[in-house]
Amino acid sequence: MTNFFLILLNLLLISSYSKAEFYSEHYGEIEVSSTIFLEDIEGDNRKNFLNSTNVEYNYFFEKDNLTGKLKMNIKDSYPGSAQNLDFNEAYLDYAFENTNILAGNNIVFWGKNEFYNPVDIINSKDYSLGLASGKKIGQTMFNIKRYFSSSELDFYILPSNTNIYPKSQVRSQQTLNIKSKNNYSKGAKKENLGIGLRWSGYIDEYDYGLTFYKGNTKDPALIVSSNQLVPNYSEITQIGIELQATQGDFLHKGEFINRSNQYNLDGNIDDYYGFIVGTEHTLYGLFEKNWDLSNIIEYTYDSRGSKSHHSNQNDLFYGARLILNDIDDTQYFISLQNDIDKNTRAMTFNYESRFFSQFKGGIDMYVPINLEDDYHQSSFKDEVNFKIYTSYAF
Amino acid sequence: MKIFIITLTSILTLFCSQIFAQSAEEKGLEIIEKSIALDNGFVDSTVVGKMILKDKSGNESVRSFKNFIFEELDETLGDKSIIVFTEPRDVKGTSLLTHANIEPNDDDQWLYLPALKRVKRISSSNRTGKFVSSEFSYEDLSTDEPEDYNFLWLEDINCPADPSLQCHVIEATPKNKKSGYSKRVIYIDVSELRYQTVKFHNRRGDLEKELDFKSYQKYLDKFWRADILEMKNLQTGKSTNITWENYEFQTNLSINDFNPEKLAKMAR
Secondary structure (H helix, E strand, O other): OHHHHHHHHHHHHHHHHOOOOOEEEEEEEEEEEEEEEOOOOOOOOOOOEEEEEEEEEEEEEEEOOEEEEEEEEEEEEEOOOOOOEEEEEEEEEEEEOOEEEEEEEEOOOOOOOOOOOOOOOOOOEEOOOOOOOOEEOOEEEEEEEEEOOOEEEEEEEEEOOOOEOOOOOOOOOOOOOEOOOOEEOOOOOOOOEEEEEEEEEEEOOEEEEEEEEEEEOOOOEEEEEOOEEEEEEOEEEEEEEEEEEEEOOEEEEEEEEEEEEEEOOOOOEEEEEEEEEEEEEEEEEEOOOOEEEEEEEEEEEEOOHHHOOOOOOEEEEEEEEEEOOOOOOOEEEEEEEEEOOOOEEEEEEEEEEEEOOOEEEEEEEEEEOOHHHOOOOHHHOOOOEEEEEEEEEO | OHHHHHHHHHHHHHHHHHHHHHHHHHHHHHHHHHHHHOOOOOOEEEEEEEEEEEOOOOOEEEEEEEEEEEOOOOOOEEEEEEEEEEEOHHHOOOEEEEEEEOOOOOOEEEEEEOOOOEEEEEOOOOOOOEHHHOOOEHHHHOOOOHHHEEEEEEEEEEOOOOOOOEEEEEEEEEOOOOOOEEEEEEEEEOOOOOEEEEEEEEOOOOEEEEEEEEEEEEEOOOEEEEEEEEEEEOOOOOEEEEEEEEEEEOOOOOHHHHOHHHHHHHOO
16 A cells, blocks of 8 residues: 555656646645533543544646546544544546546545435545544545446446544443454455446436445444454445435435345344435525525435444434525534434534634534434433534635 | 597507517517627636625625536527636535526536535525525526516616716516516616626515626627626625636537536536
8 A cells, every 4th residue: 555655646746747738736624623522431441522633635736638636634633543644535537538547545425315325335434533423534446437428437446445443532432442453254355355336327307326336344333242342344245226306495315225245233144225215405595584494304224123233224314404605604504313213312413604714613512312222322322522623724 | 530539549659659668678688689699609618706705894705716618509408507616715626517497497506515525416496595605696697598588678878887888778577486586677788788787676676786797808809708797785785796817718628527427527
C-alpha cells in the first residue's frame, strides 16, 4: 500500500511539472469538536468526553484526459483514536470517449434512501471516534465506468478492507470492548479480492440502480468471544435494487437486497433479504416565510428479525429538516428511530449554521429514550451525548 | 336613426378595442419571441458567477459558482444547465443539474453532494423557493418560454435602469398556478431587445422585487450577456447582486455532460 502512495505522489509531481496545459487546486477544512456524555458507565475506563481535531487537505489536478486527487485526513483526539491518518481519496482517473478508468482509493455511494442504505457496500467504515459516528474509509479499487445516454455501468475490482473500531476509552461503544484482530472464515480471507457491479440511471421521473457485490462483508457481525466482541468476516454475495420516483413535492424511495453467507448476531451463517422503503415530502415557504420543511419517513426490514447483525431489522424512522434559507444557511434536523419489535426509541438532533463567512458551527445530540430492551442497541442506553463543533474551510 | 347610430358606434368601439387588445397581446408575444430568438444558436456556454447576498442590516454573504449551459435544439424541451459551487468553501463542489421542461411539467433536477459522493434527484416543484438563500427564486432563474405566459404590450418608455434607452414595457402573466407571482413587468430595450429591468408582483399583486440587468457585453458578435444582475426585494430590504465573468461559448460541451451520471465529473 505504501508503494502505491509513493507511485501516486510521484505521478502527481511529474504531472505538475509537465508543460502541457495543467490545472490544479488545493483546498481543505479544519474541524474542532468536543463531545460530552452525560451519564457515567460504571466499572470501565471509558471517558465521558471526546475532544477531536481533524485537518482535511485536498489536492486535485487535471491535465488532458488525466485527473488525480489526493484527500488526506489527519486526526488527533483525546482519548486517542484508533486511526490518525487516512487517504480516503488518492486516485488517478483516465477518461476517453465515454469511459473512465480509475485506480486508487475512493469513496463510492450506492443507494437512494436517507437513514440507511443496505445496497451501499463498497466502503468499509471508520468508527474510531465512536460507533455512532462511522465514516467511510477510502476503498482501494480498480474501477471502469462506461457512460450511456441516461445511465452508467460501473465495474469494480476491490482488494479487501476492514472496519476500524474505537479503542476501549472512546464512547459511544458496545458494552464489551471490540477486539482489534478480525476473524476470517466462510470464504473470507485477509487478502481477498472482491468485485462490484452497478448499473444506474433514470427513465423519466424514475431513478434506478441494480447492484452486485461479491467479496468480504463490509459490516461484520460482532460476536462475543472471551469477553470481547470479535468482528467476524465472511465472503458474501449481495444483489441489490434501488429505486426513486420523483413526483411533485414527494420523493418515494426504496432499496432491496438479497445477501448470502453473512454472519448473524448469534454467530451463525445466514442467507437473508432486507429492504428500506420511504417517502420524503417538502413543504416550501412554511408560515409564509422562506423556510422549507422536509419530512422523511422510512421503514426498514430484515428477514432474520432479531438475529440480524445490524439494528435496522424492523424499524421506523422519522426525520424533519428545517432549512431557514437565510444567508448563513441555518438548518435544523431532528430524527427518531423506533424499533417496532420492542417499541424502543432513540432521538437525534442537529443544528448547523455558518458564521464569519468561512466558519461553520453546529450541535449534535443523541438521546436514547428507552433502549434497555432493544435487541441491538441496548448498550447505547446510557450514551446520551451532545457534540459541539466548528469548522473552517479554506 | 339616433338609436341606430348609437348602437353602430358602440359596436365599432367594442370591435376596435378588441382589435387593439389583441394587437397589444400579439405585440407583447412577438417582442418576447424575437428577444428569445436572438439568443438561439449559442450551442453551449460557461461562465463564472459571484453572488453577493445582503440582508437588511447590510450583512453580506458570498456564493461563487461556475455555470454550464447546453442549448437544447428540440423546442419541446428546455435547455440543460449545471451550477457548480466554489464558495463558500464548505460547499465547494456541490452541484445542481437542471433539465428544464416546458410548462406545466416541472424541471428535472439532481444535486451532487461531494462530501458523500452522492447524486440525488430532488423535487423541482419549488418554483417560489430561494436559490441558495438569495433573493432569486428558482422561477426567476429559468428561461422565459413563450408558452408559459400571457404577454401584453403596455407602452414604450425610457428604460428605468438606463433612461438613455427606449424600452418596450410588457406584462407577463404566468399560466402556471404554482408561480409565486401574479405578474411580471418586463422592460426590453427597443434597439437590441435585451432585458433591462423586470418588476415582480407577488400573488397579492404588490410590487415585491426589482431586477436590473447592467453592463451588457456582446459575444461572438451576436449574443448579449449582462455582466451584472441586481435584484432588490422592496418589501424586505434584502438584495442580491450577481456578477458574471469569463463567458465562453461553444466550448465543445456534449449533451452527455449534462447527465446525472456525469455530475460528479463536471463538479470537479
